[in-house]
Amino acid sequence: MSIKYTSEAYQVNRDTNVLETKTNSGITCVWSGNMNSIPYQINLTWKFDWSELKSQGVYELTGHINVISLINSFTPIKIDVQLTENNQEITKDFNGVVPVFNYEYFLTPHYTPIFEKPSYKDMFLPSDQNDTILVVDGKKFHVSKAFLSYHSEYFRALFSSNFKEGQMDEIPIGEVSYEDFALLLSTFYPNPVFPNDSTVEKILEMARRFLVSSAMSCAEHHLMYISRIIRERMLWLADEYGMPKLLEKCIHGLDTTYKVENLKQSEEFEKLSDETKLRVADQISKLSHI
Incomplete structure (x- = not known):
């Protein structure tokens, strides 16, 4: 209304x-x-x-x-x-x-739409398609080696004969919480759950750690076309996680001195790489000639 x-x-x-x-x-x-x-x-x-x-x-x-x-x-x-x-x-x-x-x-x-949290417990139950078990925080994920290997270089290596884990019936995954790991898997397996502004940063973090390129691409698509995250934060995410299309969009979006000043005064600006700071400086120079 x-x-x-x-x-x-x-x-x-x-x-x-x-x-x-x-x-x-x-x-x-x-x-x-x-x-x-x-x-x-x-x-x-x-x-x-x-x-x-x-x-x-x-x-x-x-x-x-x-x-x-x-x-x-x-x-x-x-x-x-x-x-x-x-x-x-x-x-x-x-x-x-x-x-x-x-x-x-x-x-x-x-x-902002309210997203219903999926039931991770129901997602990773035993089935004929699953042939191994990942254990995180003492909880079991029944998964398919072939499917995870297709999506992730990390799991492709983990399940290979060169690693002892590849021969284990239950494989422990350490230094990650059950919720965070389930969130990552849910973006591509078994029925994808799309990112939202509350989950996208954690998905990027997990996707980089476990080398899941499809989850990274899904997160970038959300940030480019759906997200309402402030531009300063989005620019840092694009820089931090190596998303060139999003980075290009954010740089070109700095089309007023008001937006540039907001960026320069933000916490995210100091965390940008030197290369991205140079691109921002170049965009500022273009504005000064308009």
Whole structure:
């Protein structure tokens, strides 16, 4: 359901700044504006604080703002809005000689879907297709050697005759939790469970350790086309886990100085590789020439 708000009417001049600060249904909007007398250009800014909605699982607000003249001196101006970050600003400049108006917004919150956790116990029961047992944290995974070997270089080596584990009826897997190991296997075996923003980082960590390229590709696809993880974190993930397509997308997404400054002030920026920092610097240089 859309969240609606209509402001009071205000007059804008060269000396005005903040016109109104109002909270409505978990959204606090600071509306600012001023006017240049020549050539009568009006500059408006809306800054949205929706941290309360974020804490309730909202990851995005979409909709529009209407700017309305009280005496019909101009046709109502519609501004499309997509808010993905808290305290994000929307700006609009236009010409007008009667700077008395109000605004209204219509914003729809989008909630992070709630994913039902799969039953790992039921996934890895004995069957005719399974020919070995992996033991993690004292719990058994009944799996197929051939299937795991196809997806993972780690298991291909583990099950080979060159390793004693390959001849064992039950093979212990150490230094990993049952939940994390089950999460990794569930991405490709037996019926794939797709990543979400709560699990994707752990899947990447496990996929790198156990050399499961299909799980890595599945995680990258989620990050590129579905995820709502903030861009700074996503850029670091692309750099850390060697996902070139995602890295390219993140670099090209740094298309405003606002986004660049957010990245440079983030914890993730210091953790980037030198090569990726150079690519970010190159993107900043391109922005300065626009």
